[in-house]
Amino acid sequence: MTNPKTKSSTQTSQKSNRNGARRRVAPRSIYTKTELQEMFRRFSVQRPEPKGELEHVNAFTLVVAVALSAQATDAGVNKATRSLFKVADTPQKMLDLGEDRLRDYIKTIGLYRNKAKNVIALSRKLIEDFGGEVPRTREELVTLPGVGRKTANVVMSMAFGIPTIAVDTHIFRIANRIRLAPGKTPDEVEEKLMRVIPPEYLFHAHHWLILHGRYVCKARRPECERCVIADLCKSPEKSCDVPAPLVELPPQVIGVAE
Known part of the structure; x- marks a missing residue:
């Protein structure tokens, strides 16, 4: 015997298209x-x-910075890349620098050995497959060594203005x-x-x-x-229902040497 509740739930989460096939209907947000x-x-x-808080000077250095930021803080990455990007801000310059010297620049970052291999590999792929230019599509970006969907999305947004x-x-x-x-x-x-x-x-x-x-x-x-959305927030952890004053915060200061 069919459970009425189960049937009702199924009916609300699925609808038939013109061909009679079922398609899932996305659940509604608990926020209006x-x-x-x-x-x-x-x-x-x-x-x-x-603004993003990773320092970079172009699309290539952004790819590198985001790739280096995995399991690391933005502040830690910025400290390492300030000197690096002065000498290697293009794929060719990064290849010329070489993996050994690159490791010396980023050795304060977690997993730096594997990240150095990926940066050299992605630099080579950019030159060989993309004419030294950072591609604009997610499908192309994720083909670069060390670049996953998250990194690709950051680059698409920050470098190319794609939401x-x-x-x-x-x-x-x-x-x-x-x-x-x-x-x-x-x-x-x-x-x-x-x-x-x-x-x-x-x-x-x-x-x-x-x-x-x-x-x-x-x-x-x-x-x-x-929190400026304390009254709207539906978190069970919430400890306050009164929103903080809604005022514009001071401009972010990014790229200032420590």
């Missing part, structure tokens, strides 16, 4: 469209022009914590975020969420008293 609009409006007021969501640890945590786009994998979270974020806010949403996770909705303890 009005709440989502207001959430990202506030982020836009707080940080009108958010994407790169799900790093901060975005993955926030999407699940505040139930904005819960998912078990980064790809699942990315797909849901692309669907729920209002289109007019999509271009900057990646950086808004990362910076919110880095400085407010922190991993160990979310600082709800400093």
Whole structure:
């Protein structure tokens, strides 16, 4: 005997197309469209022009910086690449530098030996397959050694102005914590975020969420008293319902030597 609840659930999550085949219907967000609009409006007021915090001088150095940032902090990567990018800011210069000398520049970064191999390999592939230019499509970018979907999305957004969501640890945590786009994998979270974020806010949403996770909705303890969306947030961990004052934050300072 069919369980009525199961049948009802199936009927709400699937619909028939014209050919009679079943297609899945994406679950609705627990946030209303009005709440989502207001959430990202506030982020836009707080940080009108958010920026990534990895220092780079062109699309190639951005690819390298993002690849090096896996399991490392932006600050740690920046400290290592400031000197590196002065001598190797193109694929050919990186090849000329060589793997051994490259390791000397990035040895303070975790997994630096394997990352040095990947950087040299991706530099060679850029020259051999792409004429020394960084490709603009995700499909081409992920063919580069050490470049996965997250890195490709960052490069597409920051280097070429293509709206994407790169799900790093901060975005993955926030999407699940505040139930904005819960998912078990980064790809699942990315797909849901692309669907729920209002289109007019999509271009900057990646950086808004990362910076919110880095400085407010922190991993160990979310600082709800400093959160501008505290009243909208649906996290079970929330400790405050009163939003912080909505004011524009001071401009980000990036690329200043320590």
